[in-house]
Amino acid sequence: xxxxxxxxxxxxxxxxxxxxxxxxxxxxxxxxxxxxxxxxxxxxxxxxxxxxxxxxxxxxxxxxxxxxxxxxxxxxxxxxxxxxxxxxxxxxxxxxxxxxxxxxxxxxxxxxxxxxxxxxxxxxxxxxxxxxxxxxxxxxxxxxxxxxxxxxxxxxxxxxxxxxxxxxxxxxxxxxxxxxxxxxxxx
Amino acid sequence: xxxxxxxxxxxxxxxxxxxxxxxxxxxxxxxxxxxxxxxxxxxxxxxxxxxxxxxxxxxxxxxxxxxxxxxxxxxxxxxxxxxx
Numbered sequence: 435x436x437x438x439x440x441x442x443x444x445x446x447x448x449x450x451x452x453x454x455x456x457x458x459x460x461x462x463x464x465x466x467x468x469x470x471x472x473x474x475x476x477x478x479x480x481x482x483x484x485x486x487x488x489x490x491x492x493x494x495x496x497x498x499x500x501x502x503x504x505x506x507x508x509x510x511x512x513x514x515x516x517x518x519x520x521x522x523x524x525x526x527x528x529x530x531x532x533x534x535x536x537x538x539x540x541x542x543x544x545x546x547x548x549x550x551x552x553x554x555x556x557x558x559x560x561x562x563x564x565x566x567x568x569x570x571x572x573x574x575x576x577x578x579x580x581x582x583x584x585x586x587x588x589x590x591x592x593x594x595x596x597x598x599x600x601x602x603x604x605x606x607x608x609x610x611x612x613x614x615x616x617x618x619x620x621x
Numbered sequence: 622x623x624x625x626x627x628x629x630x631x632x633x634x635x636x637x638x639x640x641x642x643x644x645x646x647x648x649x650x651x652x653x654x655x656x657x658x659x660x661x662x663x664x665x666x667x668x669x670x671x672x673x674x675x676x677x678x679x680x681x682x683x684x685x686x687x688x689x690x691x692x693x694x695x696x697x698x699x700x701x702x703x704x705x
Contacts, residue, residue, distance in 0.1 A: 543642045543643065545648070546643040546645070546647065547648065548648045549652050551698050552656065553655065554698065556655075589655055593651055
């Protein structure tokens with residue numbers, strides 16, 4: 435019986451070979467699972483350190499996105515301090531780099547050239563709208579642009595989801611960081 | 622010997638699925654849907670392309686739901702989708 439099992443079971447080295455050939459990102463899967471656990475365990479009450487900089491990234495995510503009270507948008511000075519602290523936290527925790535992300539979007543075969551061109555046009559339009567945004571305008575306009583941006587991210591994730599899930603996951607993780615970068619372009 | 626065949630088959634399947642590029646029909650359908658137009662499927666048919674002297678490209682295609690669209694790609698990369 436043991437001989438039969440040994441003869442008919444797949445050896446570990448073959449499994450490893452298959453995984454390597456298929457390019458299955460085991461570390462990415464593990465990271466994704468860890469993120470799901472983190473999100474589930476994420477405290478809803480934000481914490482701040484002694485300098486008043488939020489230590490919880492959920493506060494970073496809400497910079498410029500609080501739809502309940504648009505009038506409480508942070509000023510440019512505040513967002514510079516808080517934003518940089520949050521940015522570094524997000525960037526370090528996720529290990530993301532925008533340039534690498536852009537390069538990966540350019541290189542991916544999951545979407546075609548025309549789709550990439552259309553996505554690029556949409557991103558440029560959002561950047562233009564953010565750049566046009568100024569303190570004189572209502573904060574509601576920035577929130578609308580933010581919603582457009584989130585919609586575009588969702589579209590991109592949907593397009594990439596089936597064929598390049600790793601890139602889709604990284605775009606989803608980096609979306610707050612990308613938005614912060616767009617706000618910095620404005621100032 | 623059995624393991625070798627099994628491994629080869631799995632590797633070939635994985636390799637073909639990971640390297641399959643998007644076809645122009647899928648690319649056009651994705652672009653149409655990206656711009657918020659209904660298409661009813663992942664691939665378009667009846668693709669016709671033309672390009673003028675300035676480098677502006679015009680593509681017409683029919684979606685699986687029967688709707689025809691024109692995609693204008695300007696020389697500087699602007700993409701505009703129009704329902705016909």
